[in-house]
Amino acid sequence: MIVLIATVYEFYWLSFHGTLILESRADQFVYDISDPNQNRSLSNSIGNFFSIWSAIDNTKRLFTISNPSRLMLFDTFRLIIVLLIGLTNLFYHIPLTEILHNISLSVPYELFTSNKYFFIRVPTFLNDGLLIIGGALLVRSIFKHIVHRNDSTSYLIYFIRRWIRLTFPLFGSIVFFFLLPSTGYGPLWFRLIELLMPSCHSSTILLSSFLHFSNWNFVRTNYSNDEAFVVCNPDTWFISITFQLNLIFFIIILFMYQSPKRGLRALILIIIVSVLLSISPRLLFPNTRTFYELHRQPSLWDTRRSFYLYHQNIFQYFGSFSVGLLLGYAIIVNENVTEDPKSNNHQRRQKKILLYNLLAFIGFLLPFVFVNQFFTTDIDSIKELAALLFVSIGRFIFSIAFAWILYVCVTRKSPFLNSLLTPRSIQPVARLSYSLFLVQPLVHYHRMYSHKETYVMTFRGTIENFLCDTIISIALAYCLYLLFEAPANRLSTMLLSRSNHSVEEFLNTNTRNRNYWKDYTQNDSLQKTKPILNVTNNMIDDENDGGPLNMSRSRTSTMNKEICDENGIISIRF
Incomplete structure (x- = not known):
């Protein structure tokens, strides 16, 4: 209204x-x-x-586009990943559901035999991609807020704004779920409502969703025989994981700012340890198999528990989020370091970049090719060691390759890829990616469970249905954006920024001549970094979840050398 x-x-x-x-x-x-x-x-x-x-x-x-250097590439990649998540859920949810009794299909058998379904066989990697982007944006945003006075207040306000931006659209999607029962009828439809709606009427479950710890509800349900959903909107567990990772790694980011050398060492150590965390369920629980070894699961209960431990467990995403933090730091360093394009070092570095691009392209495609060996009619040929290596080393290779692709595009080391992935025509839809992520399940549920006749599932038919659902989802996401996401973002930005800073100090770009790394609070122990870079006319656009930073810089040729001082910027050179 x-x-x-x-x-x-x-x-x-x-x-x-x-x-x-x-x-x-x-x-x-x-x-x-x-x-x-x-x-x-x-x-x-x-x-x-x-x-x-x-x-x-x-x-x-x-x-x-108010900010010319806005990271539109991240918006585009998030949109692509969100659409792939929806397509993956559509392919797997229909044949695996137990309530669609009247169904004619050819896809379920092909899902486990045909190689053409490689693009939906790594659902965890899609989540990794979103977290890499989220980690990069978090580093940029925290480094931006660290230059303000009253840092403790700035950090608190940042996380309040972050909570508002995640929670208000989530609340709107739950409102849409309350309207879902009135949009269909029939035996299958009533069965869906019986499974889905009790969680929407539970104050405990709703509170866990709004406070972003709903992923821990799966600990209870996957160690019991509870059939009901444990979240009102099924995909909100991932939002909870994202918010928790923001809180957990906040200290690491401050450590990186105070001492980049030690901070980066700690971050690399976390990335290495995360390789073991990826297979920790198998190390801690003897009967736990990866979801690529379904035939070895002793029971349905073990299958559900394995899916939670390998897919919905927060410890599985420490590595990808850490890679995202490293990506964000590398982007910041690149923005503040320049070199002469005519120098010999620049030419040699360009050759290295071409080699790295080739390796990243191979590393990006390799997991999608390798995963096909787990989908075969000869189930005895699937080796447990290969599955464990895939969910550990394979995820690590994919994360590094994907982060490098983002890096070369954002830093314009590959202008062709950057222009290809940032068309102006797709940006309005790309900015709706978060709302689209929240409403996609709603549209898919309505299509599947309101079907009155025999549901015929083929590859072509599923793709056609997905395209139709995507158009409807975008329209619904636009409504969610107008009703909840955009007002929450703008209202929180206006009120919280005015409560912490005067208008002239916070947003007057004519008087903001600040050193991006300089300490403006003499007694703040968190900021001891020596000034090594002059930044002028900072224009902040914090619209998009920690948002991009546009900086008009005064660069010097002295920045070409690596800075190895313990409290200075570590120049990441490639």
């Missing part, structure tokens, strides 16, 4: 002024409140509040 009222008010404002201003009035209220010549309507608090909820303003933000 408030979105409708705000949109009507916006139409009234447009009719009164006869044109659409280039910037959001809510943003102008924050940025230009000290301007005495500003239009009176722009400084009206009621008008600015309505502007936050306006469908017109929020839709415009999807199409407007």
